[in-house]
Amino acid sequence: MSDTQIMETPSRLKKLALQSLSELRHVWGKNSEGVLIFSNLQEVVVNYCRNLQTLFPASLAKNLEKLEKLEIGSCHKLQAIYLFTSSAAKKLVNLEYIIVVDCKSVTEIVAREGDEDEDEHKGEGEDKYENEMMFKKLQILFLDSLPKIESIYTGCSTLNFPSLELVEFIRCYSTELFRPGDKVPTELKVKIDGLYWEDDINYAIMQQFDEETA
Template sequence: MKPISLPLKKLVLNQLPNLEHIWNLNPDEILSLQDLLQVSISNCQTLKSLFPISVANHLVKLHVRACATLVEIFAAADAAINGETKQFNFHCLTSLTLWELPELKYLYPGKHTLEWPMLTHLDIYHCNQLKLFKIEHHSDEFADAENQLEEIPNIENLEVVCSSFTEIFCSQGPTTDCRKVLSKLKRLHLKNLPQLNAIRLEQSWVEPLLKTLETLEVFSCPTMKILVPSTLSFSNLTSLNVGECHGLLYLFTSSTAKRLGQLKHISIRDCQAIQEIVSKEEDHESEDEDEDITFDQLSLLFLESLPNIVGIYSGTSKLKFPCLDQVTLKECPQLKYSYVPDLHEFKPQEQT
């Protein structure tokens, strides 16, 4: 029987509580969906798997949310049962979202390899059992994420939310060319990581990220004490947003501040311990007192609910903000400096 070809390009399924299967076990005998580009599935509480491998070849976007019993994305084929390795070539996939799937364990239950060279958005949230990167040779073992990042070289947006990670980038990087890893990442978003001690941006294999990263957002990481090591230089960082990081005493040192020429926005909220934005170097000899610290592009500074902040910078170098035109200071009772818009600088507050 020749399969029926349907020109379906987008499939949306929402709130179908009794749906157990979207396709039967061998849909190619009935349907051919070579034009399917987008799939969005949410709130289908009895669904176990989504579809067979053949349906996924041309997908551009795959978004799955709140399916309580979903175990796998792609149903196992006979090859998986026989122990063969399946190759996934997602050459069109640009966006993958997996949200609140408590039983999801893998994309595919058998041994497989993944290729998704066009993927730019990967968003995984509350999928606590998911083992995304499976080693080809041992079906019961899984690779470290760092060793698989090379498979998504075009990723631009990376979010890590609600996890027990103690660090984001470990010391041992990928075994292949590190220049292909994170080389296009523009946004790093970290949230609700109660055990995170450090991001570890100083790892040598993470260097490509420092050249492309434009937005760094860190929220609810209460045990992290250092946001950015003093040795780092960000070529294109334009926005820094930090909130509820109660272990931080400062954002960055003076040497790092001098290498943030593209930074436009700084926002800090509800960080109980922070005392200043820029900290002077512990090694005072390394700090050039005659060299100004100039935030050439900074136009917005937002500080709110910082009960222990006493100043912007405690060192002796002069701070300059030639483009600063939006300043918000709220609930910072210990702050000893006020902003002077006409001079684009901070000066000590007059004692009353």
Template structure:
């Protein structure tokens, strides 16, 4: 299906009780076995009121499929969703401008990939709007030591997300930070962190 809809630019799925996965990559990974990288033209993804959605991507595309054209991702009312992006997708989103997640069961925005080297660097060069709302289970951006950069971020909205630390505490910022300093007891980092210049 992904090959047939290669030129698809906008995907909206609304109020479908039976949807559990959006992109079934298991079959594609088995067939392709990393022979070729396919870039989708998908620019906008809107997922709304999908109560049984468990995965947007059921497997990490592992470089076989690229979503580097994504500009807008809005996910609302998906209480069964635990994470949004696989790590390999989140590492290659150079066009992403808007990320909105609301009313979901998301615990982390990016899921850990066991094959990924430690301390990945997530760069979102065009994101101007990051909005997180009513995410009572959100604990972290990524489960493990990492860095994230949002150089063009203009709007940051975080509402009713009580389990996540948004900025590092003053104690953590009061001395020259190391990666370990930004980790709490449970191995969490704040959503956004700053380096001293």
């Protein structure tokens, strides 16, 4: 398929599925940024692409306004789901499901951007979380076997999940997946390693980690 054909098809694409592409490192090269616009893409499923390092360039991710589901599994060199930079996340108004399973290098789900580093050094009395990042329709967050995950997000914006119904973590032993100030519904159901928890989410994860390492 020629570059011209690739540029003509994306606007009609609704589902992208990549399976067992062991040599794939990047879905799109640098020359494709700003050219491919997937305005109708609703579902992305990527499994067993063990050398995949990045999924979408940030410039492309900002156009995925109709995306409803993201599922990633067994992509061991993927370090962060760059679909969710803080600027791109604000465009994902229809996203309902995030599923990330068995990705050994993933450290965060929402990737911070370079200009956020300056905000970390704000003085006392200044609001580090003055910017809010809302996942308006997200209902399900499922994370399984992510041994290096540190947090959902380590940047300076507040995360807001007004529609979140279920968060399930399996073998994710970070003790700060959500941070103070992040907003989740009071009726949110949290399931950790098969058990439902009513206590603080981060405390529950820490307790599970202590049991595993005892």
